[in-house]
Amino acid sequence: MVVIKVLLAALLCICQVAATCPESEQIHCRTSDRCTRIRYICDGDNDCGDYSDEESGICSAWRNEYCERGSVRCRRMGDTNCVTISRYCEISDPPCEGDLDMRLCQMLREEKLRPLEEIVLPTEEAAVRRSSVEEAEILGEEFLEKVNVTVRHPDCPQFYTRVGDRCLSVFFFGKVNWGEARSFCKTIGGDLLTLHDGAEKFHELVRHLREHHIESDFWVGGNLRNETAGWTWIDGTPMELGTPFWTLRSSTDCQSRTYSVGVNSTRVANEGACYHYQQAPHTPAEGHCAALNFENFFYMSDEKCLELKSPLCVFPKKV
Numbered sequence: 001m002v003v004i005k006v007l008l009a010a011l012l013c014i015c016q017v018a019a020t021c022p023e024s025e026q027i028h029c030r031t032s033d034r035c036t037r038i039r040y041i042c043d044g045d046n047d048c049g050d051y052s053d054e055e056s057g058i059c060s061a062w063r064n065e066y067c068e069r070g071s072v073r074c075r076r077m078g079d080t081n082c083v084t085i086s087r088y089c090e091i092s093d094p095p096c097e098g099d100l101d102m103r104l105c106q107m108l109r110e111e112k113l114r115p116l117e118e119i120v121l122p123t124e125e126a127a128v129r130r131s132s133v134e135e136a137e138i139l140g141e142e143f144l145e146k147v148n149v150t151v152r153h154p155d156c157p158q159f160y161t162r163v164g165d166r167c168l169s170v171f172f173f174g175k176v177n178w179g180e181a182r183s184f185c186k187t188i189g190g191d192l193l194t195l196h197d198g199a200e201k202f203h204e205l206v207r208h209l210r211e212h213h214i215e216s217d218f219w220v221g222g223n224l225r226n227e228t229a230g231w232t233w234i235d236g237t238p239m240e241l242g243t244p245f246w247t248l249r250s251s252t253d254c255q256s257r258t259y260s261v262g263v264n265s266t267r268v269a270n271e272g273a274c275y276h277y278q279q280a281p282h283t284p285a286e287g288h289c290a291a292l293n294f295e296n297f298f299y300m301s302d303e304k305c306l307e308l309k310s311p312l313c314v315f316p317k318k319v
Contacts, residue, residue, distance in 0.1 A: 192221030222290030247299035
């Protein structure tokens with residue numbers, strides 16, 4: 001008897017699934033096998049005979065102030081358009097973003113009109129959990145890929161990777177102040193990176209960071225201990241100012257620019273034209289330690305030394 005009941009229940013489920021409407025753009029009414037067109041929902045006519053297509057809760061969600069009845073705003077890939085609710089529920093990779101009550105999508109998938117308060121989305125939390133786990137796994141794989149090109153290479157000591165003919169430690173996942181960054185570099189046998197090898201080495205480094213999608217800000221081995229000595233690298237050599245190393249900064253205020261003429265004189269550029277862009281470092285200084293920030297496309301900037309950034313270390317011996 002139990003087996004028969006199970007078979008009957010299974011047969012009933014099969015019959016219910018098989019009882020579809022004759023046309024794809026139709027949906028079952030609530031209390032009968034009658035079908036009505038989806039576009040007739042909430043049109044003011046009792047098409048189902050039981051008013052299930054004019055149920056107030058459904059109609060409240062079916063209409064909105066931005067699009068015509070049965071349509072809703074879909075934000076996707078930078079654009080916002082009105083699409084039918086059926087289409088909104090179907091679009092994926094990426095899906096629509098908007099204010100639609102997703103119980104309407106569940107109702108359309110079930111192909112039967114029901115009051116929204118009766119519709120439960122039982123798999124929603126599980127789906128969110130699955131997508132979160134999947135996203136975390138993807139991020140983990142991306143992290144491992146970055147580790148392989150930032151702190152690991154067969155030609156370099158442990159914690160270093162090869163960039164050109166140098167071994168660098170691009171410790172993107174740690175955030176410390178400038179002093180701590182230098183101590184970390186010394187702990188692993190190196191020191192903060194200096195960039196007095198010329199523009200070619202600088203370009204080589206920036207290209208490596210961009211190619212491997214590194215998005216951190218990095219401390220490098222330059223600082224301003226006093227205005228008299230000016231900006232110097234940690235080995236005592238003066239830092240080259242200007243292009244191509246230092247970033248631009250915009251300002252609401254404009255300033256004229258000067259250039260040197262001879263040894264001890266300057267001249268105003270372009271008849272005193274006023275410019276909204278100035279090149280780092282600030283004068284007078286605001287930050288006293290040098291960094292390569294993702295925001296500045298890894299051009300160098302003067303930053304406050306106690307800010308938290310990643311160490312960018314160099315091993316003393318070239319490959």
